[in-house]
Amino acid sequence: NAGVMQNPRHLVRRRGQEARLRCSPMKGHSHVYWYRQLPEEGLKFMVYLQKENIIDESGMPKERFSAEFPKEGPSILRIQQVVRGDSAAYFCASSPVAGGGHEQYFGPGTRLTVT
């Protein structure tokens, strides 16, 4: 099992462009979580998805950010019209089920730089 995969590992975008971050969960995992880590801060929850459903998006900015986890293929975090403040490390995690004590397995992260 290759673990949670994220690509690209590094992404550079100019202000106003779109950023698409991909996350492939571990085999057999149907729950995906996205976290953002701004410089000098801890990880902050963004969104929790199951296949084809958004379960909790309480941490997502109201504008420009969206996430999906289709029936087939990876989960995608999409940031439209990026701004410098979007520069951060974005981590994806997966778990086999939600609920009491199930470990979340983290990917290596995507480092987004907005110039």
Next chain:
Amino acid sequence: AQRVTQPEKLLSVFKGAPVELKCNYSYSGSPELFWYVQYSRQRLQLLLRHISRESIKGFTADLNKGETSFHLKKPFAQEEDSAMYYCALTLLNAGGTSYGKLTFGQGTILTVHP
């Protein structure tokens, strides 16, 4: 809203010395507490969680609901313990299952000197 505080950004000890990484949380309900660790050039991974009451790599952590703390301790630190440590919590609903998302502290960088 729930909050996790790690008051020490940096912690340095010498090999063989005891180490304690502090974690306090604020939440009035039933949280589940975790410690995650990130070694150099590796991904974030679970170290231990309070419900399992395990000792992993010599580390232990006891949930103190009165003090709302979940400090991580090891009696004799090793150089390979040098890493970034995150305390995190997830909320449990009335049925005892997690809402899923983790709330992280800011992290503590532990350096163990030879």
